[in-house]
Amino acid sequence: MKPEEQSRQQLELAGWPVIVESYRLGDVYHCTISNADPGARITRADGSTRNEAEQRAIEKATRYLGQTRRFSTG
C-alpha cells in the first residue's frame, strides 16, 4: 500500500505551535502531531476518517501541551 491523501498543517494548541500531519493507508487514517520547533513528536492517533484521526490526536496533544510549564529565565 502507499500513503495517500497526505496533509500537513501548522496549528497552535495550548499556546504551542505544532505540525499536524495525516495520511490514509488502506482504510485507516493516521495522524501525528509534532512540535513545530524543535520537532519532537507529541502524539498520534488513528481513525476511519481524517477528521476522526486528527481530532483524537489534537485532543491528546492539547492535554499534554497544557501540562507544559514555563519558568522564568531572568
Added chain:
Amino acid sequence: MSAATIPNVLVTTDWVAQHAADTGVRVVEVDVDTTAYDQGHVPGAAGWNWTTELCDTLIRDIVPIKKLEELLGKSGIDNKTTIILYGDNNNWFAAWAFWQLKIYGHEDVRIMDGGRKKWVAEGKELNIDEPSFPPTTYRASTTDLSIRAFLPEVQKAVAQKSAALVDVRSPQEFTGEILAPPGLPETCQRGGHIPGAKSIPWAKACNDDGTFKSASDLQALYGGAGITADKPVIAYCRIGERSSHTWFVLKYLLGFQNVKNYDGSWTEWGNLVGAAVEKP
C-alpha cells in the same frame, strides 16, 4: 547531502526502495513513537523498540551486549550485514541505534537520509505486516566506549575546558524556560544548561524534508559557533537521542575524530545535587 561527499553512511530513499530486499541488507525502523512502525513501514523492514530493545530496562544504560546480540540475531543480521536505519523525527532514534551499533563494532551501518518523514512524503510503499527473518548468531566484535561520554568526563570538560560542550536541545530548554520539549514529560529537577555549553539545536542540521544539510552548510553551522574538529566535542540533549543525531553529523558527515555522545544528558545533569547550572 550528496552521496559523493558522504560515502558509506547515508543512503537515499530511492536506494532503499531498490535495495531493501537485497541479500546482505537489512532495513530497520527505530522511532520515537514506538507504534509508528505499525502505521506502515518500509517493506521488509524490522522494527526495533528503543524503550525495550535498545536499552537496559533494569538499570539506566545502553543495551547490554548480549541483548544486542540477541536482537540482531532475531533480526536476521550477521556481522557482515549492511544495516540501514531510519525512523521518525528526522532519524532521532535511528541515530541512537547507529551510535550503539558503533559502540559494539558493527562495521556497515547507514542511515536513510530523510527518514520516515521523507519516505512517507514521497508516497513510497508501506507495509503493515511484520516480516520474519531466519535467525542468525551474532557476536559483537568490540565495546568501544571512546564515543560515549560519562559524567566525570563532562565534569572535567566543564572544570578544565578540555572539550567543547554542544547542547542540542531547543533554545527554550537551553535557557531553562521549559524542562522538556512541549508536551513531553519533564524529567529533571532544574532547567538551564551545563556551564559553557554552546546551543546548537539538532534540527539546524536538517533540511525541511528531513535530509541532512550539505557538508558546507554543516561546517558553517558548527564552525560558526566555534565547534571545530581540532578540539574534543561532547554533545548532549535530554536523554541522549537528539545528541546522537548531532554526534552522527559531527563524526560521520563532518569527520570529527574526537566527538562523544553524553547520553546521561540533561536528565542526569539537571537532577544532580550541587551541579552547576547556567541560565539563560
